[in-house]
Amino acid sequence: MAKIRIPQNKVEELRQICKSFNYDKNELINVLHSAQKLFGYLPAEVQELVAQELNVPLAKVYGVVSFYSFFDMVPKGKYPVSICLGTACYVRGAEKVLAEFKKHIGINVGETSADGKFSISCLRCVGACGLAPVVTIGERVYGRVAPDDVQKILKDYY
Amino acid sequence: MDLINSPEKLQQLKTTLVNQKKAKLKLEHEGGRIQVKVSMSTCGIASGAGEVKDFFEEKLDLENINADIVSTGCMGYCYAEPTVEITLPGGEPVIFSNVDMVRAGELVNDFIKERKSAVNTIPHKSRKPGGAVEKGKQYRIALRNCGFINPEDIREYIAAEGYDALRMALTEMTPDEVIEVVKKSGLRGRGGGGFPTGLKWELSAKAECRNEKFVVCNADEGDPGAFMDRSLLEGDPHSILEAMALCGYSIGSNKGVIYIRAEYPLAIERLKTAITQAKETQLLGSDIMGTGFNFDIEIRYGAGAFVCGEETALIHSMEGLRGEPGVKPPFPAEKGYKGEPTNVNNVETFANIPLILLMGAEWFSKIGTEKSKGTKVFALAGKINNVGLIEVPMGMTLREVVFDIGGGIRGDRQFKAVQTGGPSGGCLTVKHLDTPIDYENLIENGSMMGSGGMIVMDEDDCMVAVARFYLDFTVEESCGKCAPCRIGNKRLYEILDKITLGKSVKDDLSGLRNLASVIKETSLCGLGQTSPNPVLSTMDNFYDEYKAHVIDGDCPAGQCRALMRYVIDPHLCVGCTLCMRVCPVDAVSGEKKQVHSIDTSVCIKCGACIEKCKFGAISLQ
Numbered sequence: 181m182a183k184i185r186i187p188q189n190k191v192e193e194l195r196q197i198c199k200s201f202n203y204d205k206n207e208l209i210n211v212l213h214s215a216q217k218l219f220g221y222l223p224a225e226v227q228e229l230v231a232q233e234l235n236v237p238l239a240k241v242y243g244v245v246s247f248y249s250f251f252d253m254v255p256k257g258k259y260p261v262s263i264c265l266g267t268a269c270y271v272r273g274a275e276k277v278l279a280e281f282k283k284h285i286g287i288n289v290g291e292t293s294a295d296g297k298f299s300i301s302c303l304r305c306v307g308a309c310g311l312a313p314v315v316t317i318g319e320r321v322y323g324r325v326a327p328d329d330v331q332k333i334l335k336d337y338y
Numbered sequence: 339m340d341l342i343n344s345p346e347k348l349q350q351l352k353t354t355l356v357n358q359k360k361a362k363l364k365l366e367h368e369g370g371r372i373q374v375k376v377s378m379s380t381c382g383i384a385s386g387a388g389e390v391k392d393f394f395e396e397k398l399d400l401e402n403i404n405a406d407i408v409s410t411g412c413m414g415y416c417y418a419e420p421t422v423e424i425t426l427p428g429g430e431p432v433i434f435s436n437v438d439m440v441r442a443g444e445l446v447n448d449f450i451k452e453r454k455s456a457v458n459t460i461p462h463k464s465r466k467p468g469g470a471v472e473k474g475k476q477y478r479i480a481l482r483n484c485g486f487i488n489p490e491d492i493r494e495y496i497a498a499e500g501y502d503a504l505r506m507a508l509t510e511m512t513p514d515e516v517i518e519v520v521k522k523s524g525l526r527g528r529g530g531g532g533f534p535t536g537l538k539w540e541l542s543a544k545a546e547c548r549n550e551k552f553v554v555c556n557a558d559e560g561d562p563g564a565f566m567d568r569s570l571l572e573g574d575p576h577s578i579l580e581a582m583a584l585c586g587y588s589i590g591s592n593k594g595v596i597y598i599r600a601e602y603p604l605a606i607e608r609l610k611t612a613i614t615q616a617k618e619t620q621l622l623g624s625d626i627m628g629t630g631f632n633f634d635i636e637i638r639y640g641a642g643a644f645v646c647g648e649e650t651a652l653i654h655s656m657e658g659l660r661g662e663p664g665v666k667p668p669f670p671a672e673k674g675y676k677g678e679p680t681n682v683n684n685v686e687t688f689a690n691i692p693l694i695l696l697m698g699a700e701w702f703s704k705i706g707t708e709k710s711k712g713t714k715v716f717a718l719a720g721k722i723n724n725v726g727l728i729e730v731p732m733g734m735t736l737r738e739v740v741f742d743i744g745g746g747i748r749g750d751r752q753f754k755a756v757q758t759g760g761p762s763g764g765c766l767t768v769k770h771l772d773t774p775i776d777y778e779n780l781i782e783n784g785s786m787m788g789s790g791g792m793i794v795m796d797e798d799d800c801m802v803a804v805a806r807f808y809l810d811f812t813v814e815e816s817c818g819k820c821a822p823c824r825i826g827n828k829r830l831y832e833i834l835d836k837i838t839l840g841k842s843v844k845d846d847l848s849g850l851r852n853l854a855s856v857i858k859e860t861s862l863c864g865l866g867q868t869s870p871n872p873v874l875s876t877m878d879n880f881y882d883e884y885k886a887h888v889i890d891g892d893c894p895a896g897q898c899r900a901l902m903r904y905v906i907d908p909h910l911c912v913g914c915t916l917c918m919r920v921c922p923v924d925a926v927s928g929e930k931k932q933v934h935s936i937d938t939s940v941c942i943k944c945g946a947c948i949e950k951c952k953f954g955a956i957s958l959q
Contacts, residue, residue: 206676208658209641213600240659241437247660247817248641250600266562267757267793269717304644304811306601307565308381309719310416310726321384 185215186225188319193218194226197232205236208244212251221252249304257292257299259337261285264314266305277297280330281315297337339493341620343628344503348782355497372405372450373431374398375423375916377485379412379572380604385419386438403450411573413485414727415460423485424449433460443947467958471705471731472513474742479702480528480689481729484573489608492615495576502753503692504580507587508629516588516723517543520691522699523711524711529556529684530759530788531646531864532710532777536680541671542589547592551591552680553582554670555688556652557598557605560644561760561813564791565573567685567713569727569958571598571605574689575612579622581688583633584695589681594635597652600642609637612938616954627701644761644815644867646788649682651817684789686715706732710776714787721748721795730775738773740794751796755879759788761808761815764875765801784875786868800897801880802887806834808872816865823866830873839900842888902958904941904948910955917947917956 186194197214211234215226222245231238245251262271263278277338278300282288285298292299308314311323315333322333342348362371376382376391391407398405415421418435424445424473425431434445435458448454451884471477478484485492495501507516512722521536542551555578557591559567571578582594598606608839613635624632632751638656646661653675655661674680690712694702703711710732719725723745730739736756740746747753755765764785766773773779795804809831818824836842854870861867877884886892893901906917906926913931918924928934936947936956948956 204658206656206658209655210639210658213641214638239410243660244658248643250640250642267807268563268725270562270901271720271793271795271799271804303562303601304642304815305561306380307559307568308384308416309418309563309565309717310381311384312725313718314384316808321380323381323384 186229190218191229191319194229195233197227198230203234204321205234208236208241208259209248210233212245214252216329221255221273223253225281232260255292255296256301258297259317261300262303262316264303264306264308264312266303266309266312266318268305268309269313272312274321277313277325277330279327280327281334284330339619343620343625345509345627345629348501348505348627350895351493352496352499352502353369355493357614359497362677369688370404370427371424372398372403373423374405374407375410375425375431375485376407377411377413377415377419377421378409379422379569380414380602381416382419382421383604387420389439390420390422390437390442394446397443397446398450401446401451403446409490410486410948411484411489412569412727414569415724416726417724418460418726421460426450426453427443432456434458435460445915448783474734474738475730476728476743477705477713478729479693479705479717480570480686481573481727482693483577484569486729487574489573489575490611490622492576492619494614495574499521499696500576500692503582503695504587504621505627507584507695508627508631513543513588516695517701518582519695519803520588523702524699524706524709525687525690525694525702526710526713526777528690528789529682530561530762530786532787535683535687538587538671538683539585541669542591542679542681547590547678548677550593551589551677553585553589553591553594553680554649554652554656554675554682555582555594555596555678556647556649556684557596557602558640558647558652558788559599559602559649559685560815561762561789561791563717563719563757563760563793564789565717566727566790568602568605570685570689570715571602572608575605575609576616577692578685578688579612579616579635580611581628581691582635583622584691585681585683586633587631587690589679591681592632592634594633595638595656595675596635597638597640597646597656599640601640606637606639609919613637639911643817644811645863646816648864650864652682653680662817662818663865665862684840688789707774707776709778714775714790716792718744718790718791718792718794721751721796721799722746722794723748733773733774735772736766739775739792740771744794747794747796747797751798753794754799755795755801757785757793757795757804757872758791759809759868759871762786762864762871762923763788764871765795765804765879765944767879783880784871786871798895798897800838800893801876802834802893803838803895803897805873805876806831806838809834809869812865812869816869820860820862820866822857822860823862823869826853826861827866827869829853830857830870834873837884837887838893839957840887840891840898844888847877847884847888859945896958899943899958902943903938904936904943904945904956905959906934906936907955907957910953912953912955914952916950916952920946920950922946 189221227241315322422437425434517539525535526532643661646655648663650664651661670680715729755767816823911933918926925937
């Protein structure tokens with residue numbers, strides 16, 4: 181991972197987060213949730229700081245970050261595209277929808293486009309199976325997406 | 339709202355609220371208020387229920403029509419979202435499907451203002467539990483309030499007999515008596531395992547603790563295609579809080595924790611609101627209803643790991659660790675969260691508890707089959723007409739679920755299979771249609787109850803590809819702690835992948851079976867012990883399909899692209915050379931204005947030709 185500098189005011193904010201959880205080791209996952217909300221992702225520097233503050237080995241923090249799919253170590257795009265690949269979406273053709281997004285944005289799953297606008301990830305079921313196949317872009321949920329709709333959906337974000 | 343600092347106050351409040359409701363209904367008879375309920379669950383909101391609700395509020399206000407617009411949880415009709423229920427003064431509630439802005443406008447004009455008869459409605463389901471069980475019909479216990487009450491208003495829950503079971507237990511019953519009722523009811527864990535709930539409570543009650551015991555609600559609904567717990571938490575959060583407090587009282591715990599997936603933001607929001615309201619009114623927290631009993635509930639978030647649904651992994655995750663499962667015994671009931679006795683139950687299990695106490699163990703145990711009591715909530719999804727949330731008595735047949743309640747297969751296709759139990763379960767086929775659904779029968783037929791996801795598949799679904807899909811999931815979600823699961827499932831996936839790509843050899847079929855049984859027998863936790871089930875079950879039921887892939891190089895369902903061939907129909911081809919020019923590997927040959935042909939040994943099946951052909955002459959066979 182390339183070294184990045186986190187701005188001093190955000191360092192302070194992160195310290196406050198750790199403090200608000202009483203530096204409790206049991207709260208590691210909740211601390212990381214808050215940290216990811218603050219930074220958008222969890223680069224090495226953030227993990228180091230969390231390890232320091234909670235007084236746990238860095239390896240343990242990294243172990244938790246890499247274990248859970250919700251935590252990211254690379255920044256996501258401005259508009260993160262998530263395609264649900266749960267069973268209900270799968271049997272209703274989510275793979276074709278995913279292929280279409282990959283083609284139009286020109287990146288693979290887990291990547292972020294060069295202009296930082298889009299990133300693609302796969303989800304395991306958002307529980308909106310009645311609307312399968314489901315795609316989320318940021319907070320917005322798109323239901324019953326057909327491969328032909330993809331271009332139209334993306335147009336809103338260019 | 340006033341503090342509810344005595345059991346009598348709860349009863350008084352309930353009476354007041356019920357009377358208010360009755361008074362309003364009376365008013366309605368005299369031309370009073372109209373009630374509009376909008377289903378505001380995740381699926382509803384994603385379909386535009388929010389805008390529809392705003393529209394009703396503005397429009398009815400503008401037209402000076404007296405109306406109460408209420409947000410409820412999921413009504414269960416996911417296929418028809420947004421759904422709206424309208425009750426005219428003196429009339430019966432009517433549920434309307436697919437209410438977009440245009441239809442909302444029509445409803446205000448035609449149905450509300452001009453009182454024209456309702457069109458495109460959904461038949462109303464029965465509300466009150468306690469009635470007789472009807473064949474082929476739903477029966478609501480866990481979902482009793484979902485879609486009926488506003489989940490963000492504790493008064494509506496109280497008016498629906500909410501917290502009454504807790505009041506009764508705290509004032510009239512000993513902890514042991516509560517456990518006895520739950521035991522006698524025959525309720526079993528709804529998360530998948532089917533362990534008797536009362537027995538679990540008894541074990542936790544008897545366990546010795548150092549400092550304190552814990553009640554944990556498992557809301558880490560990771561099974562893809564299952565959304566029962568989400569809907570319950572979004573539609574009736576207080577029933578879960580009440581049940582957790584009841585459990586706390588009976589096992590001697592003052593601390594509850596809800597472990598919920600971070601993927602369910604709306605459910606988290608509604609839970610938080612419910613906890614705040616309950617604490618503010620002294621129905622949770624210290625000295626509940628002035629009885630001296632303390633019970634507090636906090637929320638912990640998951641972070642996207644399927645294995646955390648396993649109770650020991652869940653407890654590790656709650657402690658801020660990687661969600662890896664541990665060896666049982668000791669069971670969490672003896673040694674769980676922070677090394678203390680911990681009672682872990684699933685959301686739906688808890689949702690049953692208050693009603694069991696109110697109606698009695700005998701009532702509950704009369705519903706269902708001999709060993710599986712009560713009802714089960716299922717999430718119907720996939721190739722079925724009425725995708726949605728249903729609750730049926732145990733023992734109902736698959737045919738009744740799929741065809742009577744589910745409305746049959748979409749697009750008049752043939753029913754092929756239902757996958758129950760998600761990645762840990764198996765499929766049920768045509769020959770199982772008349773099997774009554776309960777814990778034992780499903781296991782006997784190579785599947786399992788699981789948490790309640792039911793994915794319906796039709797003739798276009800290739801069962802080898804379905805098995806591969808589930809293994810892909812398991813490989814991704816295996817925590818990696820034990821070798822059989824970490825390595826074995828990966829190998830299993832690779833063989834399945836080879837089969838769908840047409841690169842398999844005959845030995846692969848026996849290899850699959852061997853490997854699957856080894857993984858089952860040697861894995862550490864439930865995830866690995868059940869992950870080969872989709873493979874074994876599809877092999878048992880659809881062996882011909884496997885053979886077709888491996889031996890004949892054919893995919894009968896027409897889903898595995900690698901096994902298909904692109905063919906030019908000589909009658910339709912006009913020889914325009916377009917396909918020849920777009921083919922990236924020069925697999926198409928032929929002269930201009932002559933019929934072309936595709937060399938299948940060169941073709942990479944990219945599909946470019948089929949897209950370009952203006953005459954529909956190229957097809958996949």
